[in-house]
Amino acid sequence: MQNTIIARTFAEAFYDIICDSEDKKDLLDQLSFLVKCVGEQHDFAVFLATPKISRVVKVDFIEKVFRGKLHDSLVNFLQVLTNKGHLSALCDIYREIESLQELEGSKVKVFVTTATPLAADLKTKVVNALKKKLSADIVLVEQVKADILGGFIIRVEDTLIDGSIKHHLEKIGNCILERSKTYGI
Incomplete structure (x- = not known):
């Protein structure tokens, strides 16, 4: 969950930069190419x-290899990620940026399990x-996950609504355990 929050935070920040740029398509293409390279080149990853x-x-390394070849905003972003210790999250950040692109406008992505x-x-x-x-x-x-037994789990951005039977059974079990401790059972 922490990695998702980090990736989403950096994705939103960089996506704002991308959207404000006149070179939006080029920036996205360069980022896509870079992520593809990370995926294909094990040593680079x-x-x-x-x-x-x-x-x-x-x-x-980023300065020497990419400055002048990639958009300055992308090089600067890579250096910020490096300085913050999150360069390894680049692929996750890109996936979040893709989600932001998909949702551009007044769309909200909702995950239903x-x-x-x-x-x-x-539906x-x-x-x-x-x-x-x-x-x-x-x-x-x-998403279909049989282990939730029934009901549903809905996630909208950072909000999670867990109406699964598994979740309710766990709550009941925890309540019984707490009560048994109280009464020394």
């Missing part, structure tokens, strides 16, 4: 993630209810 290599060395796939009519009801509640178009991302 290891270099970025290795804590034994000092931040100073990584910042210098259920034990079984939602029926079409129920429509959920989307309509969320659309009314959030006053935005909804991009519904369905």
Whole structure:
């Protein structure tokens, strides 16, 4: 969860820079290319993630290799990530930026987890209810996880609503344990 928050925070900050730039498409293309390289070049990914290599060395590497080849805003962003110790989160940050692009405008991405796939009519009801509640178009991302037993889990940005049977059973179990301690059972 912490990595997701870090990735989202940096993604939102850099996405603001991207949106304010006249070179928005180029910046996004360069970032996409860089992330692809990290994914394909194992040695490069290891270099970025290795804590034994000092931040100073990584910042210098980024300056020498990318300055003049990539947009200055992207190079500066990479150096900030390096100085903050989050360069290894670059791929996660890019995924968050893709989500922000997808949601550009008045759309909200909502993750719904259920034990079984939602029926079409129920999916429509959920989307309509969320659309009314959030006053935005909804991009519904369905996830099926049988281990929640039933019910649903809804995540909208940093808000989590856990209406799963598993969650309720755990709460009941914890309550019983607390009461048994109180009464010495």
